Amino acid sequence: SQTIHQWPATLVQPVGSPLSLECTVEGTSNPNLYWYRQAAGRGLQLLFYSVGIGQISSEVPQNLSASRPQDRQFILSSKKLLLSDSGFYLCARQGGPNEKLFFGSGTQLSVL
């Protein structure tokens, strides 16, 4: 199984509030995990990727952070949300460097 659990599906948060999005995956151990953001009508922007527990690479400087406390758990966080953080957040897993990504169902975040 390559199931990816991502929640919540929809989230409305005020500016300045904290954020925590959780992603858990099933299947082979030690997968590469990714967080992407997609603004309305735009492509997928890579935010973070992780090749193992505690190993996080950040692609875009911003007020978001990511953590991987367990092999199959990937968390996206913010201490204070900005309006520009609104978007569709997708978690993805990859079994190996040459393998395709499997995506979760996404979280639509609206910051008001």
Next chain:
Amino acid sequence: EDQVTQSPEALRLQEGESSSLNCSYTVSGLRGLFWYRQDPGKGPEFLFTLYSAGEEKEKERLKATLTKKESFLHITAPKPEDSATYLCAGSGGYQKVTFGTGTKLQVIP
């Protein structure tokens, strides 16, 4: 820095009118070139992986091809249910996958 550029941004076709979508890439140490389909409000759905120049993959009305600098997604005799955004992505030597901005395809009955 890895880059993936897709064109056109949007494409409107009559049902049965064949066409091609373009994906130009600059990915260091390309390990795989991926095509995905994305419907509104959903995560991308995998279509194809291409690994080397000259490779081709087919699935129903879709065929993906790869050269050293570009990939094409050919759509033959499209139907309205083919309407979606098609995304191209490259996986490079640093184990990250870079996506293009996509082509939004609309097929009109």
